[in-house]
Amino acid sequence: MDDRVIIRFNHVTKQYDDDLPVLDDVSFDIERGKFYTLLGPSGCGKTTILRLIAGFIEPTKGDIYFHGQRINHVPSNKRRVNTVFQDYALFPHLNVFENVAFGLRIKKIPKADIERKVKEALRFVNLEGYEQRAIHEMSGGQRQRVAIARAIVNEPDVLLLDEPLSALDLKLRTEMQYELRELQRRLGITFIFVTHDQEEALAMSDEIFVLNKGKIEQRGTPKDIYDEPVNRFVADFIGESNIIVGTMIDDFVVEFANQQFTCVDYGFSKNEQVDIVIRPEDLELTTAELGKLRVRVDSVLFRGVHYELCCYDAYGNEWLVHSTKKAEIGEEIGLHFEPEAIHVMKRSGGE
């Protein structure tokens, strides 16, 4: 086994009673020192993966390896993994210091060392001087830092984060994204972060796993996933997209909206039905004569950084355009795009 692999899932399935499996025959490797994000809609199985790694639940089928050893039945208190919970799960009867010291006290570490390590961990999350505070006196953002300090003070090999930012307001959330990323770099340990927010995933991760219905749809760097989604689900989930059906005429030639366009994709069979993705920000406004596509503006929305235009072509396809230029409703305009902007995907069954 590769030395850098820290966690390995081997055909893991998790199923409750006779329901559909929440996790369906999933295999992957997690390497040390990287920031991973499990991304997907609610019920896709991302939290299940986290709970399997933490040891709160056991797989129905398949094996989980940690440092090359099978850990299917190892209880969570014997795993070198710590979790930051979605609701933080701080102990309400203990103050900040005792919450952070909880894990160390169980390991029966000398008092002076506990004192030092707790102080250090609190300094790490910028909470010096809050030791004696009660949990209910802390704000949401501070609680979150306490939860992180409580986890990292145990020096785990892997830190699991279960949607830790979802309870924070937008500004604080963006701030914490930076801080978490920074923290991961400084600590150099593996982070596995669960979220349903694609922006969060793109901003923070070394690698993203996009999950849907208990299966991994795609894994890759944020850029891979954004630029080369493998199917309609990923393209749709990872950002606002124009997804339409087209036909691959030949290598580098695709047809959609009753026109043929040059593209950079190849390796499909001739006249294969495909899904075409063009990101709204890759579409440029021009006059109707100059555009590659001719569309009519249906609605215009001011989004601050850009205008969001919803347009329809002559064949009823909807085109979403992000542009700094404004257009009038009902106006006929042209859309220009580069061959690289066309992403061709195999049609996934039924989707």
Place this chain on the structure above:
Amino acid sequence: MRRYAYAVPYWLWIALFVIAPIILIVYYSFFDIEGRFSLVNYETFFTPVYLRMTVNSFWYAFLITACSLLIAYPTAYLLTKTKHKQLWLLLIILPTWVNLLLKAYAFLGLFGTYGAVNALLEAIGIGTKQLLFTDFSFVFVSVYIFIPFMILPIFNALEKLNHSLIDAARDLGASEWTTFRRVIFPLTLDGVKAGCQAVFIPSLSLFMLTRLIAGNRVITLGTAVEQHFLVTQNWGMGATIAVFLMIAMAGIMAITGNKKWGVRQ
């Protein structure tokens, strides 16, 4: 003003059935058996006879509370883990709907010389034992009667406990026992206190069971109050004991008073 109008029945009730009786009891406690005003009842209370009775009452109340707690906590804990919680809970609450006297008489039948329990003891070769009118049967029946009042508050406290706190403790390296000791128990302490109050305070003044089940072998303050009012007709002394019982209860309420952990989020 309408708001105050709605409160009138409540205050009337409190005045008539709470405040007035307390004042009456305190008032009566200052009269001796001849109807003269005196402090003789209070002097009598501090004689060895009554002090021993007080110690006795506290000792039995403590025994009953401790036994109830020892049985109730694990029961409540298991209850929260079962599938049909509400059904099991109903079965535990059900006996409290039966009158106390009926339950006591039922035990008279069960524990009697020719009762079911002795028949069983006979059958397995231990032989007939004197069960009724012993300390054991008194505590046993009392615990049986009080246990639902201990289980309910503990069950509620366990149900309210956020399950991710248990996960968090396990995640931080705590074994099941440590998790219980350092997280589950401290966080359900309010329920335990409420249960102890609900059991300790009434068992301090138990009187019916002391005669029926313990055959007057156990004489508690409750028995003494009953005897003074109904048999010796010394209302003053009975009232004095009642005053001390009330003080003891207030003291217990103060000790086990709920301290909130602040707002849980």
